[in-house]
Structure formats: C-alpha cells, structure tokens
Amino acid sequence: MKVLLYFEGEKILAKSGIGRALDHQKRALSEVGIEYTLDADCTDYDILHINTYGINSHNMVNKAKKLGKKVIYHAHSTEEDFRNSFIGSNQISPLVKKYLVSLYSKADYLITPTPYSKDLLKGYGITVPIVSISNGIDLKRFERSEEKESKFREYFKIEKEQKVIICVGLYFERKGIIDFVALARKFPNYRFIWFGHTPMYSIPKNIRTIVKEEHPENVEFPGYIKGDIIEGAYSAADLFFFPSYEETEGIVILEALASKQQVLVRDIPVYKGWLENKVNCYMGHSNEEFTYLIKALVNDEIPNTCQAGYNVAQEKSIERIGHELKKVYEKVLSIDIVEQKEQMQQKN
Structure with a gap:
C-alpha cells in the first residue's frame, strides 16, 4: 500500500492547524509502516489522501480518478468554520459550501476530525462514507x-x-x-x-x-x-x-x-x-x-x-491515529477488490 499525501499551499498553510495535521499524518503513517509520498507527480500510489480544497486540489482529485486511484478527502473545512474569518468570508460562505460539497462528493471516503464535523457534512447531503478521526497529537x-x-x-x-x-x-x-x-x-x-x-x-x-x-x-x-x-x-x-x-x-x-x-x-x-x-x-x-x-x-x-x-x-496520540488511518485505507482498498470481483462475476 502506498499513499499520496497531497497538501496544496503547504507554505501558506503551514502555520495553521491544517498544516500541523499534515505533519501528524506523516508521523502517523510512519508509525504504522505505511509508505507515503508527497510527490504530486507520482503515479504509482494506491490512495490519494488529500487535505486541501484549492484549484490544484480539485485537479489532483480528477487526475487520481482518471488513473483509477482511490481518493480519501480529509475534510478539515466546513462552511461554518469558514465564516467570520477572512474579508468577505460571510458573503461567499454559501458558495464555499457548494464547492466543498462538490469536491468531497468525488471522494471514495471522507475523514473529518470530530463527530460534530461529521454531522455537519452529513447535513450537507453528502452520501460518501464518513469517519471521524482526530488530527492527533505528538505527546x-x-x-x-x-x-x-x-x-x-x-x-x-x-x-x-x-x-x-x-x-x-x-x-x-x-x-x-x-x-x-x-x-x-x-x-x-x-x-x-x-x-x-x-x-x-x-x-x-x-x-x-x-x-x-x-x-x-x-x-x-x-x-x-x-x-x-x-x-x-x-x-x-x-x-x-x-x-x-x-x-x-x-x-x-x-x-x-x-x-x-x-x-x-x-x-x-x-x-x-x-x-x-x-x-x-x-x-x-x-x-x-x-x-x-x-x-x-x-x-x-x-x-x-x-x-x-x-x-x-x-x-488521541499519533500512534493511535496511525492505526485508525490504516483501517480506513484498508477498507477503501477492499471496496475496490469487492467491486472487481463483482465485475468478474458479471462477465462470467
């Protein structure tokens, strides 16, 4: 199993909680022996684990889908936490919500940090499977x-x-x-x-x-x-x-x-x-x-x-989070195996 961790605008977001979440993911995957890459040009991965929602992130999802890769979206962002932030955030938050829904809906699985944010995403009408996993902490x-x-x-x-x-x-x-x-x-x-x-x-x-x-x-x-x-x-x-x-x-x-x-x-x-x-x-x-x-x-x-x-x-230690991420990765890949078996049975 090989995972492509993608994080758009890493330098800009490094000072935010989302930036630290990426560091935690790298540590967590290393702790449980999962190979990962940060190289956006890599094509020999099994799962795209994506953390951001800019234009390049949108393109990465489309590229992964064309390559037949599984996509896990880490839903750090919601309309609710976008409001009362940047200039004009309240005015454009409904559009942000629509954009997030369109992006998140392209994933095979969603990870979000808490049951609360999971409920928010379900309330958006998203039907993709969602699991809540803490961003974790380096004790x-x-x-x-x-x-x-x-x-x-x-x-x-x-x-x-x-x-x-x-x-x-x-x-x-x-x-x-x-x-x-x-x-x-x-x-x-x-x-x-x-x-x-x-x-x-x-x-x-x-x-x-x-x-x-x-x-x-x-x-x-x-x-x-x-x-x-x-x-x-x-x-x-x-x-x-x-x-x-x-x-x-x-x-x-x-x-x-x-x-x-x-x-x-x-x-x-x-x-x-x-x-x-x-x-x-x-x-x-x-x-x-x-x-x-x-x-x-x-x-x-x-x-x-x-x-x-x-x-x-x-x-919520990083070690525990690594095992939880591993379970989700394995579940996503097993879904692919089941689908392949069903397709083979239909052909036969």
Missing part, C-alpha cells in the same frame, strides 16, 4: 521541559510571580480574539499572549485594528512562533484560554492538553464527546463566566483538570 513533543519553559520566560521577560494566559490561533473573529482582548482589560495585572499570525490584508479592518492598535498594554501579539518557545509557553503559562466560536476540532487544544496545561474553552458543540466541563477542562458561555473562571483558575480557587486533560490527549 513527546509537548512533554513538560524546564529548558523550554525557561526559553519562553526569557523571550517574553516573564517575571517570577507574573500570571500569564495564552491562546494560539489565527487572527479571526471566529477564534474569539475580540473576547480575548476584552477580557484582558478586566485583568490588567495578568499578561495575555496570543500566538499566531494571519496576513493583515486578508482580515477585516476591526480585527486589524485590534491587533495593531486597540488592545491594552497587557495583551501581546508576538506572531507565529514555533519550537521551544511556544512549547514552553504551553506548559509554563497559568492558563490556556481558547474562546473560539467554531472549530472542526482544535489542534491547539490537544497541544495544551498534552502539555498538562489547564484549559478553558467556550462551550460549543464540537467538544461534545471528548471534552467535559469540570472534568478534563473548564467551559464558559459568556465573558461574565470567563471572567470568573479565569480568576478562579489562575489563583487555584477551583480544582484543576490538567491530568484528566492529559488523558484525553493520550487517547
């Missing part, structure tokens, strides 16, 4: 490290008793960036750091203004930072606060959980079945609730859920 990479934590503290000049709340995400309204800044105003003695980057020309003016000008002194937007500093931040911070309104999973949450960090999220449907309020994380519905929870969690006034959160990350 070793996010093990707590004093060296990494020191690099984080030195880079940001964190004082010994200073309280730090972090978030990781693109500069999208959907991600809750407006609420993140509004809540920071309520806690002027805490440092709020939002990791991540989005080209300024692509986001609405109100979000650009918040990032560049209209935020309090205790809020920082250092941009996209990878390696030891961000990994140290995950474990050294006092709280990972992710107020996103819509996700298909949220790889950054898995990264925080794997770091044994306390996690606070908005209570939205995507977390149903794997995150549980007051058990492996805390959840809030409004800024009033978040205000109470931030203060209570940072000051250890309520029980932490870090160990239970880590247990969730363990269940």
Whole structure:
C-alpha cells in the first residue's frame, strides 16, 4: 500500500492547524509502516489522501480518478468554520459550501476530525462514507521541559510571580480574539499572549485594528512562533484560554492538553464527546463566566483538570491515529477488490 499525501499551499498553510495535521499524518503513517509520498507527480500510489480544497486540489482529485486511484478527502473545512474569518468570508460562505460539497462528493471516503464535523457534512447531503478521526497529537513533543519553559520566560521577560494566559490561533473573529482582548482589560495585572499570525490584508479592518492598535498594554501579539518557545509557553503559562466560536476540532487544544496545561474553552458543540466541563477542562458561555473562571483558575480557587486533560490527549496520540488511518485505507482498498470481483462475476 502506498499513499499520496497531497497538501496544496503547504507554505501558506503551514502555520495553521491544517498544516500541523499534515505533519501528524506523516508521523502517523510512519508509525504504522505505511509508505507515503508527497510527490504530486507520482503515479504509482494506491490512495490519494488529500487535505486541501484549492484549484490544484480539485485537479489532483480528477487526475487520481482518471488513473483509477482511490481518493480519501480529509475534510478539515466546513462552511461554518469558514465564516467570520477572512474579508468577505460571510458573503461567499454559501458558495464555499457548494464547492466543498462538490469536491468531497468525488471522494471514495471522507475523514473529518470530530463527530460534530461529521454531522455537519452529513447535513450537507453528502452520501460518501464518513469517519471521524482526530488530527492527533505528538505527546513527546509537548512533554513538560524546564529548558523550554525557561526559553519562553526569557523571550517574553516573564517575571517570577507574573500570571500569564495564552491562546494560539489565527487572527479571526471566529477564534474569539475580540473576547480575548476584552477580557484582558478586566485583568490588567495578568499578561495575555496570543500566538499566531494571519496576513493583515486578508482580515477585516476591526480585527486589524485590534491587533495593531486597540488592545491594552497587557495583551501581546508576538506572531507565529514555533519550537521551544511556544512549547514552553504551553506548559509554563497559568492558563490556556481558547474562546473560539467554531472549530472542526482544535489542534491547539490537544497541544495544551498534552502539555498538562489547564484549559478553558467556550462551550460549543464540537467538544461534545471528548471534552467535559469540570472534568478534563473548564467551559464558559459568556465573558461574565470567563471572567470568573479565569480568576478562579489562575489563583487555584477551583480544582484543576490538567491530568484528566492529559488523558484525553493520550487517547488521541499519533500512534493511535496511525492505526485508525490504516483501517480506513484498508477498507477503501477492499471496496475496490469487492467491486472487481463483482465485475468478474458479471462477465462470467
């Protein structure tokens, strides 16, 4: 079995969750001994596993079909998580939905990160078989490290008793960036750091203004930072606060959980079945609730859920994801064998 992992615009999307999903897929397939290639010109593969939905992705699907290859579409994107992102996203989201449906419907099988996103796709009227498989997490990479934590503290000049709340995400309204800044105003003695980057020309003016000008002194937007500093931040911070309104999973949450960090999220449907309020994380519905929870969690006034959160990350380790992907690949190839047998029987 050989798989072609295709990812259009890899350099552009490398800083996003989808970009990290590709890295996880490569690791996962290596863990279970499945041969893969990233060469789009390759023709000796059995399955095209495609992650993106640009024009070249559309062409790759058509090419694979002409070659008689099986196609698995990794449905990271939905209309719902496209809204409230880039300039004009809300206006064109219905068209994006139609385009996604047309692309996804060409696949032999769909993989999507959560049961929630699976239900969304079914609601679009897609009849292709769909399975939910987490994007997974590299547990070793996010093990707590004093060296990494020191690099984080030195880079940001964190004082010994200073309280730090972090978030990781693109500069999208959907991600809750407006609420993140509004809540920071309520806690002027805490440092709020939002990791991540989005080209300024692509986001609405109100979000650009918040990032560049209209935020309090205790809020920082250092941009996209990878390696030891961000990994140290995950474990050294006092709280990972992710107020996103819509996700298909949220790889950054898995990264925080794997770091044994306390996690606070908005209570939205995507977390149903794997995150549980007051058990492996805390959840809030409004800024009033978040205000109470931030203060209570940072000051250890309520029980932490870090160990239970880590247990969730363990269940979604890359090794486990590799075995789940392998099962889907084998199922898709076995469908092909059944079809060939049926065709032979009809000829006879």
